[in-house]
Amino acid sequence: MSHKILGVVTLMYLFIFFLHVLYFAVNKQKIISVIWIFLYVTLGLHTAGLTVRWIESYNLGIGHVPLSNFYESLIFYSWCISFLLVVMKKRLSFPSITALASLIALAFMGYASISPSVEKTIQPLIPALQSNWLHIHVFTCFIAYAAFVISFISSLLYFFKWKGVLPPRETLEDINYRSVVVGFPMLSAGILTGAVWAHYAWGSYWSWDPKETWSLITWIVYALFLHARIAKGLKGKKMAFFSILGFLCVIFTYFGVNFILSGLHSYTT
Amino acid sequence: MGDNIYKLLASLKTAIFLLSFIAMTSISGTVIKQKAGIEEYLSAYSEGTYRVIHFFGLDDVYHSPWFLAAIVLFAINLTLCTFGRFKRFLKTRKGSLNLPDEHTLSAMPMHFFVETTSAGHVINLLKTGYKTVHEEESGVLLEKGAVARYGTYIIHVSILIILAGSLIGLVFGHKGFVVLNKGETKSAMTIRGRSNKEIPLGFALRCKDFKVSFYPGGQPKDYVSRIEVIEDNKVVKEKDIRVNDPLNHRGTYVYQASYGAAPSFIFNIDGDEVVLKERDTYEKDGLILMITRFENAIHDFGPGVQVAYLDREEPKTVWFLKNVERLKERNIRGINIRLEDIKEDLYTGLEVSRDPGVWIVWTGFASILFGLYINFFMYYRRIYIGKAPDGIIVAGHAFRNQDAFREEFEKMKGRVLSQ
Numbered sequence: 253m254s255h256k257i258l259g260v261v262t263l264m265y266l267f268i269f270f271l272h273v274l275y276f277a278v279n280k281q282k283i284i285s286v287i288w289i290f291l292y293v294t295l296g297l298h299t300a301g302l303t304v305r306w307i308e309s310y311n312l313g314i315g316h317v318p319l320s321n322f323y324e325s326l327i328f329y330s331w332c333i334s335f336l337l338v339v340m341k342k343r344l345s346f347p348s349i350t351a352l353a354s355l356i357a358l359a360f361m362g363y364a365s366i367s368p369s370v371e372k373t374i375q376p377l378i379p380a381l382q383s384n385w386l387h388i389h390v391f392t393c394f395i396a397y398a399a400f401v402i403s404f405i406s407s408l409l410y411f412f413k414w415k416g417v418l419p420p421r422e423t424l425e426d427i428n429y430r431s432v433v434v435g436f437p438m439l440s441a442g443i444l445t446g447a448v449w450a451h452y453a454w455g456s457y458w459s460w461d462p463k464e465t466w467s468l469i470t471w472i473v474y475a476l477f478l479h480a481r482i483a484k485g486l487k488g489k490k491m492a493f494f495s496i497l498g499f500l501c502v503i504f505t506y507f508g509v510n511f512i513l514s515g516l517h518s519y520t521t
Numbered sequence: 522m523g524d525n526i527y528k529l530l531a532s533l534k535t536a537i538f539l540l541s542f543i544a545m546t547s548i549s550g551t552v553i554k555q556k557a558g559i560e561e562y563l564s565a566y567s568e569g570t571y572r573v574i575h576f577f578g579l580d581d582v583y584h585s586p587w588f589l590a591a592i593v594l595f596a597i598n599l600t601l602c603t604f605g606r607f608k609r610f611l612k613t614r615k616g617s618l619n620l621p622d623e624h625t626l627s628a629m630p631m632h633f634f635v636e637t638t639s640a641g642h643v644i645n646l647l648k649t650g651y652k653t654v655h656e657e658e659s660g661v662l663l664e665k666g667a668v669a670r671y672g673t674y675i676i677h678v679s680i681l682i683i684l685a686g687s688l689i690g691l692v693f694g695h696k697g698f699v700v701l702n703k704g705e706t707k708s709a710m711t712i713r714g715r716s717n718k719e720i721p722l723g724f725a726l727r728c729k730d731f732k733v734s735f736y737p738g739g740q741p742k743d744y745v746s747r748i749e750v751i752e753d754n755k756v757v758k759e760k761d762i763r764v765n766d767p768l769n770h771r772g773t774y775v776y777q778a779s780y781g782a783a784p785s786f787i788f789n790i791d792g793d794e795v796v797l798k799e800r801d802t803y804e805k806d807g808l809i810l811m812i813t814r815f816e817n818a819i820h821d822f823g824p825g826v827q828v829a830y831l832d833r834e835e836p837k838t839v840w841f842l843k844n845v846e847r848l849k850e851r852n853i854r855g856i857n858i859r860l861e862d863i864k865e866d867l868y869t870g871l872e873v874s875r876d877p878g879v880w881i882v883w884t885g886f887a888s889i890l891f892g893l894y895i896n897f898f899m900y901y902r903r904i905y906i907g908k909a910p911d912g913i914i915v916a917g918h919a920f921r922n923q924d925a926f927r928e929e930f931e932k933m934k935g936r937v938l939s940q
Contacts, residue, residue, distance in 0.1 A: 379764035437898075447882075455767070466551060472543065475540065
């Protein structure tokens, strides 16, 4: 059941992306309000899909929050992106931004459902994951990751010049900075809740596991970004480059560590 | 000279350099395997490469002298930066708490006039949520969210607290492991490393029971060790330890880390029942036996155990196979030896850590989250209320988040002017 709902959600992200293409082709303002209606509905369905998967796990007798393997994390990452879009609608209501955000959400959903290497069935929780820290740790980390997606999008758009299509450059700069302001405290909370959890699960709050190290590297990059912005007045293309560098670290922390390096956080065993 | 070194150590540029250095060198530790044995490195790298890796401490980057030195330098830099800035902040704050004159106020981007003679009335209308910080003949200065200005200091001091806590853990803490069979008692933990040093726990741990359970699909579900803490031959504590639920005894944490199975062999030697484990020796009346090897499957014959003995000063070995009647019983030097059974005993692997700095680290965690919250989600703003020739002038200024403040200020304006 949850697979079907999430399959529909994936198609809806694709449809939302096509709506954007249509908007850029015919430039009718009405399409934008349709896009937003679809974004709300999709977020609602996406939430329903996760909730049904949660209920299904209880029906299997192995009930746990659907945040426990790579498949579920991809679905949740995608959910966080559309959640942030809706929560920050006032600031992010630009078709170029929602277009790229829904494209990235689509990419995660598509990868989760199509790739044969991603295990899709509901699996029981191994002992290391049986902890209440799982919820808050995963939630804070992925909200941060999603905020960094938004800052990445605004940085990327900064390098293009399409008058009337893209938001003004000052607005892009502002969105870039503000999403890091959301992402950075969330990433900090994610790292710290992870550390407390690690203390209770493995006996050490910091063990320089590759995932931990890469999250620290990401944290340092965004800390430097904020200092350069606030104290040194970082602006323009340099600021956009810096933000993209931060996002590359996020991507490496999320994907690279699992596929290239091994460690305690590997989704695959 | 000393002045220059101080300036260098206290500068933001140095902080940026040190943080970048720490971030970039950290990468090496995620690429090169850490704290592995020499053989493992030699199988992955050439001897020359290994020598370079070992020389720079890249086989244990995060504890190498130069990495720790960078962190210590960063801590010094952060201390100097933070306290220097805080001193300047306190100085300018005192001087900035005054009321600008009428002309300055009317030049501010956000301001409005009220035609009234009662300043007190206007002040009361605007005071909700604001605090009066300065009062004089010609007006008042109100502020809100003043705590937001301490955010950066709280964040930076928290980082120092976390670093101090982890240093205390590094110097005074211990980390090791204890392996216990069911029923076994141990009072020392083994420290991982080349020499496997043992240090006393200060109490004894006894494994009363150990259980593993699996999900129907075969994945591990739960492992539980029932552990007793023994002090002066008395059981002072008893707890089921599972993953994510350690035992804490006077600051020493005992964690469920792993488990395994060790076989034990039940022999009948000349009518006596003898239980032996791997590497155990048996000696009686000049007969010396030693268990040298255990195999779960020898070809298709099932489990077997290899026993060594001395035959006229010459070592010889013989296999006992559990499932093959003909090979279950042997005669060594005229003594009948029969393998009765092979049992798999579960043992539990416990991780032990003692870290007196952990509460300091937790304090740092809590205060850094508080600091991040007030720094990024609260902001400092001021309202000036001053006398003008034919009324009162109200001006506002936010030090961040101008958009949100402009909205708030417009609402205030509406509230005052509608009265």
